[in-house]
Amino acid sequence: MDSQSSEKQLKKLKQRQSEQKIVKKIVLITTAIIIALVLIVGVGGYFYVQGALKPVDTDSDKNVKIEVPIGSSIDTIAATLEDKGIIKNAKIFKYYTKFNNGAGFQAGTYKLSPAMTIEEIIKSLKTGKVYRTPEFTLTVPEGLTIDQIAERVAKNTNYSKEQFMDLVTSKAFIKNMKKQFPDTVTKAVNDKDIRYALEGYLYPATYSFYEKEPSLETIATDMVKQTDAIVQQYLPTLKEKKMSVHEFLTFASLLEREATASTDRETIASVFYNRIEEGMPLQTDPTVLYALGKHKNRVLYKDLKVKNPYNTYTNKGLPPGPIANAGIESLKATIDPASTEYVYFVADSDGKNHFAKTYAEHQKNVAKYIK
Template structure:
């Protein structure tokens, strides 16, 4: 009887030894990673599935291993190297946090100038950021939502753009669904965000935004060119003063003095207030406005009144 028990114990010990050997070998296998990894909030299975979707060679087995190590942290994780053992990678998911740098996109800024600022602040390549943005973003402008982002040191251009674009597109979808109950991406950006971007460039304050929006809609309805300087503040021209020479020389469809209708896509990144104004314009008959010099505009229904407003402003 004692010999039988001993044999059972030895058999179990052999099985345990085999399992430990396989596990050690499994954990020693190399895994490819980026230097920093974004981990969403949620249960371990969801986190592992998320990483699988991002091309990390993980499986359900790793979910069980992580449970013994600890709970994965959410947010940015500082992996520190691109190739390491599976065991080290899983351990770092539960222990490493990446140091963060704040970058702020202000409403009305163009993606071009924002990416230049980001490149300088994070020590990244502007050209790589720009190329990745054009690859990953469905539109050339207006996709990234203005706010303060906390970005980890060591992130590369591809992962940074993915984070900015992916999170912003989710927010755009949420906003559209809240307003309309549906999200039609082409119409959302081609119409509402494009109008919002002109409003963002033209309005002196948030209170004026629905009024500027009404002028845009009224002019479009009458088939009039928008004739708005803000549409020419695209790309590198974000802060350029619009002159008569610039209006005469710019041959793009952003020149709403030469071309009727909306620009081909948004001219800048926009705030929620500008989006709401683009969707819900004020009910007016205004067709014109001029800067009054008091951080606001004077609006008018007729060209005659508009000229009078211009004269009064110049006094």
């Protein structure tokens, strides 16, 4: 083989080796790009799915009505939840539910929130109840006055008693409550003799909040909102009885402060109704204490003469407004009192009430049970 042929073969060999190196580089670069794309897509997909499984709005305090008809498929339910803004992605919700064996949703009407987690939504739809873990709860017992509720709010939040009282007695807030709940908060709260316009309008209950520090306005509004929800149930009956909502809440507040047992409320209510019908003053001690503006273990004879619109010893009929915030038992007793002829009652040292039809009988009870 001559030298020229050898040189040509050597050139071809070098060219092939060069081409092979280029091909290897291209393969390596292409492989690296593919792997990078897979990783990017994978990681991106992971974070996308994780994001889609988070609540739509953790700060939301609204509830959305969701209808789940009988026989609804998971696709239909997921689409409805996305359309109503309860979840971010219907497909991801569907696959997540199936993967976690979340089928078996119950038909019904739900009030779900954009702040709920996927797990809370699934649990609610499976059990037929709305499950959501509150960040903060506040319990308001029955029978507290508005300033006692203010003290409880101050004890359980970062707000002061003064801040709460400033809010619930402000003209702007009262006007807003009248606008939001016109059937419940009426012009009756504007009576010049009323101490606090919203006394009796802050419903005693346990309130759940889904933010760690709800605003003071949110807390107070929820209490009035709950009173409105209860009142709405009784509006037809109140219309039949020709009793206003304000009278309803006022009457119930007297029962709340007088009753020592749930079974007594209906009987005490009958006493009050009987006394009103006969033109007798109600003569209930809690109104005297409210008039005095302080708690006393025993009401003295001189206290009964205090000149105040709330004193039911010196004024006939109901006081200008509620003297406390009544619970459901007192509200029910106001609507459905017992049928009796009693016009007197007195409580013994154990808190048991003794009823009488005549003053003479009442005097005997006082002599027997009041030591």
